[in-house]
Amino acid sequence: MPEKLYKMGDVAKLHNITKKTLRYYDKIDLFKPDQIGGLNNYKYYSRKNFPILKQIIYLKDIGFSLSETKYLLENRTHELMISELHKRLNIVSEDIDKLSQKKRSIEYLINFYERAKKINKNDLNRPSIQIHDTRKVFMLDAEQNDKEGIMLAYRKVLGRLRELDHFSHQEYGSIYFNNGEQLPKRSGSFILLPTDFKIQGQNILPRGKYISMYHMGSYYNEKAVTFLMDWLNNNNYKAIGDFYDFCIVDRSFTDNEDEMIMELQVLVE
Structure with a gap:
């Protein structure tokens, strides 16, 4: 029994992305369809490659660029993935520290302005x-x-x-x-x-x-x-x-x- 193939629109819907995104991934050779056929050159994808698309979406979500993601998919080893994830973890940790500092600054300013607005001429x-x-x-x-x-x-x-x-x-x-x-x-x-x-x-x-x-x-x-x-x-x-x-x-x-x-x-x- 031949393997079922999925149209681009179906794949996009299943993964909550757009057809435009899939076309771009195809253009840059990041995630290509398994077959192209029919009068309208429909693009078809096989189920067995869905984990690759899932990995692309996941890596993009945690901050990897498409070029970095392509490199990881072309050189698939646990050692490389672990190494690059450690680098990403360090970047995210630095971002968290910066955001935490901004949060403290915002909280400080809120308290400061709350105090300032209560001052009146009787306090001078x-x-x-x-x-x-x-x-x-x-x-x-x-x-x-x-x-x-x-x-x-x-x-x-x-x-x-x-x-x-x-x-x-x-x-x-x-x-x-x-x-x-x-x-x-x-x-x-x-x-x-x-x-x-x-x-x-x-x-x-x-x-x-x-x-x-x-x-x-x-x-x-x-x-x-x-x-x-x-x-x-x-x-x-x-x-x-x-x-x-x-x-x-x-x-x-x-x-x-x-x-x-x-x-x-x-x-x-």
């Missing part, structure tokens, strides 16, 4: 105590102490991270380097880093007690720093770290720089 210029765990930051000095200098320093921070093949979606802002007594004369920009980042030049914000204060204004605000320094002196606190001014509501949410909301933080004892 009211210092409070916060306990923070150890945090990582990447920072650079500004060439000039003004909004322009801070902005340019921040762009350099981002550029340096990109050179290191890193990007952080966490809070950024301005630094006022504490000189012990007077209003800081050096400033710069920073960005928080995820805890799993390990890059040259990163700095550590130690765990401890911080005085925090929301205020309005842009990236460089001597008035807010002076206000907080006076408050510390009047309430018997000593700043033992630099002043970090976190940008909470930036130009993404307001067209007016003066309506931006910052959170000034400093480690105290």
